[in-house]
């Protein structure tokens with residue numbers, strides 16, 4: 001059935017604290033879009049037009065409320081010199097970080113037009129923007145400094161450095177932040193809304209203390225930059241966010257995209273400051289039957305809807321590449337049904 | 351010396367304290383992003399709508415990129431004045447949807463005024479905590495977004511491509527997401543455009559409370575003529591309805607203050623028009639936005655005058671230094687009927703012309719209201735100068751007068767594909783202008799929203815300007 005609002009209009013209401021006709025629906029369809037478009041995954045992340053066409057096809061096929069560009073978190077690190085391998089039908093893999101240990105930094109800054117695959121993303125954003133930005137928000141995931149730093153230096157050396165060489169870690173984070181902001185600027189110019197993604201800052205990887213000391217200030221710096229443009233910024237941290245959910249709003253994020261944390265907990269800790277996006281289990285969406293997906297999604301939406309600043313029905317992390325399409329469709333259908341505000345038009349007129 | 355201290359030093363005499371504008375120029379979307387990156391944080395923090403409110407959400411000094419990301423795709427193709435005052439104006443105007451929703455959240459009453467383009471808001475804005483806005487201005491949104499979404503929504507309600515682009519307002523009402531559902535709709539009709547009257551009729555189903563105001567026809571018996579008193583009575587009904595809505599009995603002083611407030615804006619705009627048309631101190635795109643601000647002050651009667659003062663200071667300093675933003679020697683044209691596609695103004699200026707006079711169907715909003723008369727009578731009298739309530743000859747005369755005053759070399763009339771009123775008037779105005787002045791006239795219809803100017807229209811503009819050039 002044709003809906004009254006476009007995804008763009010619905011999102012517009014969400015970010016100015018107005019009720020919507022239904023909750024926005026956002027299964028995090030990233031590389032899975034390549035399956036919808038029936039192209040090899042390698043094409044998806046090395047060819048901007050292919051990436052855009054896949055995302056456009058997936059958005060139309062599933063009827064989601066966003067187009068979101070993402071392949072993997074090494075994007076900026078690669079542009080700065082880390083080496084990635086490109087399997088034919090899988091996502092890029094970190095082959096060799098730029099540095100094997102914490103040491104002296106160079107003065108490189110990633111050039112979004114030239115370095116690594118940043119240009120692939122910009123091409124994808126521009127293409128999708130021209131095709132559909134009047135009706136659908138175009139989002140672009142940007143790896144946050146803390147996550148990027150772990151793709152620049154051997155991860156073990158980095159994590160050890162948090163304890164033994166905090167000064168060096170701070171310098172490395174500044175180094176990453178500089179290129180990330182430059183990339184954000186190019187995304188803005190192309191018409192995309194940057195989403196900050198920081199999975200390696202989750203409670204599954206570091207403690208709340210380290211999150212507050214190292215990851216949070218860089219997230220805040222990037223978000224401050226984006227707020228200069230008055231953009232509504234999503235901070236996505238998948239994995240376990242129980243230990244940090246109460247601190248995450250200090251990043252300045254306007255929307256928190258969450259994974260392993262109870263929705264009630266998240267709403268109690270952050271729902272008065274941020275809109276909550278979440279948080280369907282990605283294993284479940286891949287392995288369950290469509291009806292099971294639908295039932296669980298409906299329960300999730302009922303739990304999320306009371307969030308005072310608003311709620312977006314999403315998966316906690318990326319929809320796995322091999323997820324059966326009928327499960328994603330079940331997700332979308334159930335979220336729309338359970339998220340509907342039946343009296344929306346009438347209430348707004350009253 | 352650092353760039354910042356240079357800025358501060360220059361800022362002492364600059365229209366913007368703490369900032370030195372670059373040499374006046376029209377710049378692209380990308381160039382504005384480069385400029386915005388250099389704007390100091392304190393300036394981004396400085397400007398808020400609904401002053402003295404300082405809530406974080408009410409900042410508005412943001413570049414076209416911000417609004418492009420939220421769907422305004424056409425902003426990527428336009429050229430902009432590179433002054434900070436112009437950036438401020440764009441940020442303020444683009445922010446209007448959010449501002450209206452915030453107004454409601456802050457407990458203010460939001461009143462949709464329709465059809466009369468300039469008079470009823472003077473009354474509405476005189477009431478405490480009431481904000482008037484024109485859904486009519488949604489006219490531009492399909493072009494700004496390069497989108498048929500609002501037209502499609504209107505079509506589903508029975509009004510399709512055979513009607514003026516103003517039907518976008520109906521689509522916006524149906525969608526409840528371009529402005530808050532108004533507390534009251536005050537729709538003017540009568541001696542007006544039949545297209546828009548049709549739109550207003552269809553809006554009624556979305557209006558919880560709607561009143562109709564009869565617009566009289568202007569006749570040749572002086573400004574007020576026999577119909578003036580009827581209009582005053584109509585405005586008395588508006589006052590009554592507003593009093594009922596707000597529970598506030600308005601005083602003569604409050605209405606007079608409302609008139610003075612409107613006049614403050616109209617006088618600023620009058621001077622800006624003078625500087626733009628005579629000195630090339632503002633470009634036509636910014637000036638179209640400025641002129642339409644007279645309608646309802648972009649839903650913020652307190653902040654809009656400050657935005658205009660900033661623009662005026664910029665224009666005055668350009669005129670004093672003889673540093674125009676558009677080439678003073680460019681071909682001079684008068685523009686009749688506002689172009690639904692703002693890219694046309696960019697196109698014409700890029701092609702070597704500048705606009706030195708306008709008849710944008712809002713003559714009534716440019717009139718200075720007589721502050722010595724009883725307010726409702728004075729508002730009615732100013733409305734009797736309206737573009738749409740008289741003959742086409744009167745609109746043509748306005749274009750002719752401006753063409754004479756600013757030595758225009760040609761007249762451009764942009765019509766509306768599917769619009770009945772403007773389409774009908776275009777040919778008549780063209781004939782009157784040609785009869786009165788020995789000037790070439792270009793007349794065309796703007797078609798649907800698109801990312802570029804239709805090839806045929808572009809070619810006709812190029813050829814027209816070539817003719818003007820050859821006549822020099």
Ligand code: SF4
Pocket residue numbers: 514515516543544545546711738766769770771772773
């Ligand atoms: S046809 Fe002309 S007067 Fe009528 S609504 Fe359209 S623009 Fe306004």
